[in-house]
Amino acid sequence: MLQPLRILFRPKWMVSRSSASYVSRMRHLNKIKEEDEACRAALQSGNIFLYHKLAPLLRWTDSGIYQLPALQTKDVEEILEKLGGDKEMVKESILINCTEQNEAQFSFDVGAIDQAAVEEQCRGTFVDLRKAFFLLRGSEAPLVARGQALLRWHQTNGFCSSTGQPTQRNQSGSQRVCHSSGITYYPKMSPVVIVLVSDGKRCLLGRQSTFPRGMYSALAGFCDIGETMEEALRREIAEEVGLEVESIQYSGSQHWPFPQSSFMVACHATVNPDKTHVSVDKEELEDARWFSLEEVQEALTIKVPPRNNKGEPTVFWVPPSYAIANRLIQEWANQQHLKS
């Protein structure tokens, strides 16, 4: 019998902020998302994160870490004019979020403007998002991913799929409308389940042939239309490794920008310890196997895997801490410790 969902942890945001300030912030954010005039006003005093061909601008700081520089709107206008662009382009910025001080945060892609010239003006570097995820700390990584996901969605949804006519965005960028058909389009994420299967003593990890060498992760799969998350999870595990899941526990979720926006729902699951034979679907996975607590602990300590002279990792390692797979593996290892 599948167990009902159970929240295993209380995220910080559930406990650390006073509800009044959180409520007023969310209402403010909703207003600027929905009302064009309010959004234009918020842009005047807001923060802008720059991208070039969807690569975010990062800045190396005196304290020895990379940061996501937040530019003021007037600074971006000045840079655009200086580099031969039109300062009105800044109005194409997309609303991402707002700070605890209620300052709106936007993402803006500099498009055809010379990359090196913008980097020089901003004292920063445009970095591929996968690398930026590694370099940024705390809440900056999900923020930069969200900004990129929204920019990408606008860049690829310029036309109505029903009429072929151009779609028009609202000021915040929370939607696009085809005025010919009346259809409103909203940014999309594909739901994905990611699951760490355990037989009580070991956990099951798999790898696709496209993963970097030696890296194994929790198993994942896209939900089919009409499926519940539990159904998708049971189906994916049956399809990919031929096992039947007995219980499921919800752990957390994450927006995952690669290669397109997915909404990752992360769970722990168990199988009957007498029914652990793995039969890998080789179309989906290169390998999947059971790992002991000792092997997993060792892998969790590896931040950057050692590499051979071809630059390939030489050991078993797991996804980095920004991936929710890492959190599932860490949680499993902690639970095994508590049991022993």
Ligand SMILES: NC(=O)c1ccc[n+]([C@@H]2O[C@H](COP(=O)([O-])OP(=O)(O)OC[C@H]3O[C@@H](n4cnc5c(N)ncnc54)[C@H](O)[C@@H]3O)[C@@H](O)[C@H]2O)c1
């Ligand atoms: N954040 C993490 O920790 C983490 C870890 C592992 C995987 N992931 C992500 O999970 C996602 C799904 O994992 P998977 O590749 O094993 O899925 P999967 O097992 O469902 O296999 C992928 C295949 O599903 C099909 N598919 C069905 N719906 C799709 C859709 N909406 N978009 C793309 N393909 C679709 C395609 O044929 C594709 O080749 C991947 O995007 C991967 O990047 C994230």
Ligand SMILES: [Mg+2]
């Ligand atoms: Mg899969």
